[in-house]
Amino acid sequence: MMKDKMTIALAGNPNVGKTTIFNNLTGTRQHVGNWPGVTVEKKVGTKTYKNRELEIVDLPGTYSLTAYSIDEVVARDYIVEEKPDVVIHIVDATNLERNLYLTTQLMEHGAKVVIALNMMDMARERGDQIDIDKLSSLLEIPIVETVGCDGIGMDELLDEALEEVNKGPHHHHVVGYGKDVERYIGELAIIIQKDEVLAKKYPSRWVAIKLLENDEEVLKKLKGSPAEKEIRKKLKAIDTDEMEAHMADKRYEAIGSILPQTCSICVPKMNVSDMIDKVVTNKYLGIPIFLAMMWGAFEITFTFAVPFMEIIDMIFGGLAGVISGMGNGWLPSLLGDGIIGGVGSVLIFLPNILILFWILALLEDSGYLARAAFIMDKLMYNLGLHGKSFIPMLMGFGCTVPAIMATRSIEDNKDRMITIMVAPFMSCGARLPVYVILAGIFFGGAAGSVIFSLYALGILVAILSAVLLRKTLFKGKPAPFIMELPPYRVPTLKTSLIHMWERGQMYLKKAGTIIFLGVIIIWVLAYFPSGVEYGSEDSYIGMMGKVIAPIFAPLGFDWRIAVALIFGFVAKEIVIGAMGVLYGAGDNEELLSDAISDSSSSGIYPAHALSLMVFTLLYMPCIAVVGVIKKETGSWKWTLFAVLYSTGLAYIAAFIVFRIASAMGYGG
């Protein structure tokens, strides 16, 4: 049998489980979380089903086909411009009215729609009774009951989608807008027909409705159309004020006439979510609870990781012992100084990374993340940031790349730009190894507090930068805050562990690729020209270091740290990896921590360590982040600004810290 290719788009309101269903259908593991705006980009997957090649596209959530933020535009454009063969509209069964609002718009647009009535288990649990057959016949849309997280209803969904495509074009049930408005729609539609290109691409009734609603994107499409003049003339003659409100009312009216016939007890009572919210979003307790949770998260990250780190340390120590038994020469040096010294210094932090990401996954899956944005909104607003900026910033504790991607759900461009510029100051997981090792060596029992202070410093710098940017480059007020708060869900151990492992895998992959490569290059530069003492000032890297060292001297850094920081641009873990290669010189059994703990030989005293940690926290983001900043801002100018601003700030801050600490007698 011949294979036909067809495209299926998954659309729906934010946080209804589109990505969960996408993962079920395609067998991929795209990131899911319990807050609106997890998916900000369309994701494409393929599946062969009943001899058909299916291209399944997961779209960001949207409330309507009129789009505001970038993620919504992505969803709308795909449906309107790319025209998938069929749209699977994922509807949250526990919130039918608002979800069906998008359905009415999809129907109006003429797309072929199959509804996946998702979260049916939750609807039943709270006592809703939905007559699916009746709902389906009233909407004239096939409906399949699904439970995304258990993978129920997936095959049925695809069967319906295939059948819908094979049906060929058919009449869609449409919302009637009343005599007067219908007349306008009819008249406009006739004029639109005159523009063949436009009329062929979009249903003319839909274009007419959007024009009456003053939809900017559709108005733009008129540009250069032969019918433009006539349409604009017509629109001028119509009083479009309140038209949109009228249309929204009519759509809700249509939904309102369907719902009571199909759903009984669809109005929920006070539930567990409300009770939790009474406490965590309480006006007095909200912020203290949030801070306590953050502090707890860091405490757990550090204390729980210790025994695991010791195990990894022992393994590498043993390996180093074996290698040092191989005698002298370039190979033992490469293996011992280079790979174990470099990659080992980074790998030892895997437990911290896993725990940190596990906690972030729990926060995401529970639904607390959206509450945190709410709690912080006022504070953020006063600082010139938008409440929604808080989610990207919190995600920045994990990795800056997804944090910057997450800014797509911020509607106002200035709000978004400011968030992109300050997000890198939130200390990401890659910087953690630098703190753990330096604070651990030089501050002993106070290491936890030092690390916590660094995170706090990052937040402070982000905040002050936001205030500064708002007062200078991005003048204005943050846009008003609207955000849906998802219901709480008990995070499952399985999903949170999967999240954790995905991040862990990425870390391992990074250690095995970029960092591995980086440390080998550093080792080569440190070992050659042949005959020189390894890692000495006569090696290539030593010569390089000598050139750039004066720049960093005021911060207390010698040439080895200067080199490590330069290579740290590739990935911040390399700062530690490079130091492992350069300081591990001499005795193979010594890992980095032992090598630098002896201040008299390493030249690193507490003041130097502090200065280095502050510099690592603030200086230019890694190459992956620079790439994503360029992509998201679309501007080299702003990308360069982000790099120079952060590096300049890092230099000043590290200088101040070093001078103060030295003056206090911590400089050796």
Added chain:
Amino acid sequence: MEKTLATMIQGESGTISRMEGGDEFKRKLRNIGIREGKLVTLVTKQYFGGPIVLKVDGRDTSIGRGMARRIYVDV
């Protein structure tokens, strides 16, 4: 009695009578199901004029205090 969402007290319910503001403001609210004739409950208010949480159809939505002042409710 007509109040705004901002002057309602925690736990109070009422029906939205009107919303004042620009097209985009109203469109955004309608898209997420907040519109005239809907029964709303004020869930919480943050201190110092921070955002509020309101409940419509069993769903919590958080909006800024400025917006809340422009949504009128019959209590």
